[in-house]
Each structure stands twice: as C-alpha cells, then as structure tokens.
Amino acid sequence: MEFEKLADILKALADPTRLKILSLLRTRDCCVCELVPIFNISQPAISKHVSRLKTAELVRETRKGQWVFYSINEKRLDEIGYALSNLPDLSEELRKLEQQGLTVRCE
Amino acid sequence: MEFEKLADILKALADPTRLKILSLLRTRDCCVCELVPIFNISQPAISKHVSRLKTAELVRETRKGQWVFYSINEKRLDEIGYALSNLPDLSEELRKLEQQGLTVRCE
DNA sequence: TATGTAAATAACAATATAGTTATATGGTTT
C-alpha cells in the first residue's frame, strides 16, 4: 500500500475515541445514539468520528429506519496490519543514494 | 494495549514521511544526513520525525562518532499489528448500556 | 584550540484536528 494512503488510514485509527468505537463494534453493530452515552462528547462529535472511520473504510453503515447502524470492516483492519509488516521495499532508493555518494560509511 | 497508548503510537506511524523512513530502515540503518537528501524537507524536520519515531519506540538510535544511526524496532511494529487485531474487549461496557436501557432494538 | 560536520532544539507560521453549539436533513408516527 502507498505511504500516503496507509498514513491516511492510520490517521483515522490514531485516536482513542475512534479505537474504542471500533472495539465496541467488534462486539456488535451500534448506532450513533448508542455510542453517545459511552463517551463524554457530543452527538455531532461522535458522528464525525464514525464518518472519519467510514471514509477510511474501517466501518460500514446501514440505515435501519431512523437509525444508522455502523459495523466494523475487519478485513480493512487486517489489511492495515498486513501493510505495516509489508511496507514498500525501498532498497532501490538506497542504492541510488550510494551511487550519488550520499551514503555514510563509518566502520 | 490501552487505547490512549495505541493511539499515540499510531499517530507516530500516521505520516507518509515517517512510514517511508521506517521502510528505509528496514533495508538498513541510516543516519539523519542520509535521510535528508531522500526527502524534500529540511534536516531539522527529518530530525523531528525520527525523534517522534523514537519516542514511540519504533526506532532505536546508536551514536557512531559524529553520526547517529537509527534502526527499526521490528518487534514494536509487530506489536501494533497485534494490538490492532486484539483491541480491548468492551462487551462488558455494552452490557451495562443494555442494563441502563440505552441500547436500540429495531428488528 | 579553532574549524567543520552532524544532529538537536528554539521560535515561529500555516494547516489539520477535534471539540463545541446551532441548524438542517431524513425518516417515523400521531
């Protein structure tokens, strides 16, 4: 996965409230009004958090009547774990650096 | 791992420059002066990025003469992958919510 | 000791993030 894209998804993950939301969704799907009393923040704040998670495709939404239920996208979470342990290989970039004489040798 | 702590480490990861630095360090240890020509940013900017990674224990530093070499802490990276797929269980929290009658049923 | 190079820190500016309250939108129900 590209650095920019991976960084964007990691930014969506890098917040304790959003991590906790994901954790709750692992137990079961929730709607915004269920999440609000769990956190000490307003409804719009929760709404923006889930929206951020949705943009990163970490959750999906399903409207049921007046409620919007959010569910976790476990696949996406696995993808991130995989991407972290398989970052793009940049050995070629370092080889170029060596050709330009910009590397440091100090043994 | 606690949400707060995990979020802090994810914040350290959630930047394309820092991800690329980690990726480079996977090939071999580098010092700041080697990283600078690879990125279009100043030496202090690179210095702050590696410092951020160090605080998150994603890299370690070793001084060799006038250079400071940074190496990746692969173990830490694995820890994050593990933590993401094993977020704290909050089913108890949801059970409390149900007792308070704050859950939504809509089938 | 004086000079040079590498890296870190300080002070600052621009932008992004995460919260607030007020309001709009979507769907339900009387």
Next chain:
DNA sequence: AAACCATATAACTATATTGTTATTTACATA
C-alpha cells in the same frame, strides 16, 4: 400535515501537527 427522533452538516474555537530558519550541542580533526 405536524411533531418527533436520529443523524449530519455548518460555523466556529482551541489545540496539535508539520514545516520553516536560526541557533546550539556533540563530536572529529587540522
């Protein structure tokens, strides 16, 4: 249609992030 409830969006504020240039610190060497 009117009232109601859940959610999203708008406008705004405070703080965090990420970069800059200038300076300091650490080490090596002429």
